[in-house]
Amino acid sequence: MKLRVVVLGAGFGGLELSTILSEALAERLDLTLIDKNDSFVFGYSKLDVMFGRKPLDAVCLAYRNIVKPGVRFRQEAITAIDPEARRVTTDSGTYEADVLVVALGADYDLEATPGLTEGGNEFYSIAGAERLREVLPTFSKGRAIVGVTSTPFKCPPAPSEAALLLHDHLIARGVRDACEISLVMPFGVPIPPSPATSQGLLAAFAERGITFVPNRLVRALDPARRVATLDDGSEMPYDLFLGIPKHRVPDVVAASGMTEDGWIPVNSKNLKTRFPGVYAVGDVTSVGTPKAGVFSEGAARVVAASLIAELQGGEQPSAYAGAGSCYIEFGAERVGRVDVDFLSGPSPTGAFIEPSFALVDEKQHFGSSRRARWFRL
Numbered sequence: 001m002k003l004r005v006v007v008l009g010a011g012f013g014g015l016e017l018s019t020i021l022s023e024a025l026a027e028r029l030d031l032t033l034i035d036k037n038d039s040f041v042f043g044y045s046k047l048d049v050m051f052g053r054k055p056l057d058a059v060c061l062a063y064r065n066i067v068k069p070g071v072r073f074r075q076e077a078i079t080a081i082d083p084e085a086r087r088v089t090t091d092s093g094t095y096e097a098d099v100l101v102v103a104l105g106a107d108y109d110l111e112a113t114p115g116l117t118e119g120g121n122e123f124y125s126i127a128g129a130e131r132l133r134e135v136l137p138t139f140s141k142g143r144a145i146v147g148v149t150s151t152p153f154k155c156p157p158a159p160s161e162a163a164l165l166l167h168d169h170l171i172a173r174g175v176r177d178a179c180e181i182s183l184v185m186p187f188g189v190p191i192p193p194s195p196a197t198s199q200g201l202l203a204a205f206a207e208r209g210i211t212f213v214p215n216r217l218v219r220a221l222d223p224a225r226r227v228a229t230l231d232d233g234s235e236m237p238y239d240l241f242l243g244i245p246k247h248r249v250p251d252v253v254a255a256s257g258m259t260e261d262g263w264i265p266v267n268s269k270n271l272k273t274r275f276p277g278v279y280a281v282g283d284v285t286s287v288g289t290p291k292a293g294v295f296s297e298g299a300a301r302v303v304a305a306s307l308i309a310e311l312q313g314g315e316q317p318s319a320y321a322g323a324g325s326c327y328i329e330f331g332a333e334r335v336g337r338v339d340v341d342f343l344s345g346p347s348p349t350g351a352f353i354e355p356s357f358a359l360v361d362e363k364q365h366f367g368s369s370r371r372a373r374w375f376r377l
């Protein structure tokens, strides 16, 4: 008897889960991995695209390269999930599973921020990053705001990275002196679980003349007046707005009845939902870690280990620790790192590794090792 697994979403979580199960179970596995897209893009590649460091086709990893024993990839849009019956409907058919894993990530709700579509930009989607690649070279003087519009949002260091890379971009074009950069963040410091990383980022902002606006969200833009309104009612004029849009679960997840307060609740130790045989990993959950690929991947590893143990009669894995390393673009061609642990201790911790050229190579290896494992590229 083969284990019938249906994995919804081929992002960090879905790819890692499928890879581990295939390696461990091979012909005992009957896994269907479903995603509506034809390729995967690392979140951080959106920064490369928006700042013109890499063309889009260089950062797209085509799903047709997934060739793994026991795994079949289907490029289909998921239109309904029935978690009680573990049945999934797509635009092309229906799938039934012994084990269903929801790894559908987070979507964006641009309309939730009045004025964002008409008067601003966002760099969290591929389309938004591509548009910005055309817009940024036209910004040569005035006020730029990098602003978070809502919590939770993916990759908490990304707004800081965007501000630092924008500084470099403007320097390279010889227009930095004519521009101001502000960063509006909902936290008191850039990376709350890591005071040392926050200190490092705040020092980098100060050196570069980037204004950090703590404990605030951008609620709305008025494109006619070119003014951003913050959540305390104050206003900030802008000429260029780089936004982090409101996040939400994909519509099909909202319609499935699996969410509470907007996200799928899971047991944080084993990623089980309240539906037997149904797991959820990554950004689509409210597991208690930030929304980042390394956490989706870590959660997928726990689910995979648990399924393998069940099938082979081995020991169940230890509880999910919510730990991982995030690379942070500091500009000036350096990368820093924060090693965070959200769930294993009484409160989250984060160790800071200073920006260096060596960490540029390490980040590169992070990407290439996953390309090799997931896609054999």
Ligand SMILES: Cc1cc2nc3c(=O)[nH]c(=O)nc-3n(C[C@H](O)[C@H](O)[C@H](O)COP(=O)(O)OP(=O)(O)OC[C@H]3O[C@@H](n4cnc5c(N)ncnc54)[C@H](O)[C@@H]3O)c2cc1C
Binding pocket: 008, 009, 010, 011, 012, 013, 014, 034, 035, 036, 037, 042, 043, 044, 045, 046, 047, 076, 077, 078, 079, 103, 104, 105, 106, 123, 124, 125, 154, 155, 158, 250, 252, 281, 282, 283, 284, 291, 292, 293, 294, 295, 296, 326, 327
């Ligand atoms: C600018 C930026 C920088 C980032 N930098 C980092 C970083 O340095 N390190 C890091 O760890 N994380 C980073 N992230 C965050 C990271 O990209 C996400 O947290 C991660 O991709 C989440 O993985 P996931 O598997 O939960 O979901 P995703 O990777 O989002 O995968 C979900 C998949 O589900 C598919 N899907 C959704 N709805 C449907 C449907 N109805 N039918 C079919 N398929 C569907 C999507 O197409 C998608 O492929 C960054 C994000 C951004 C935006």
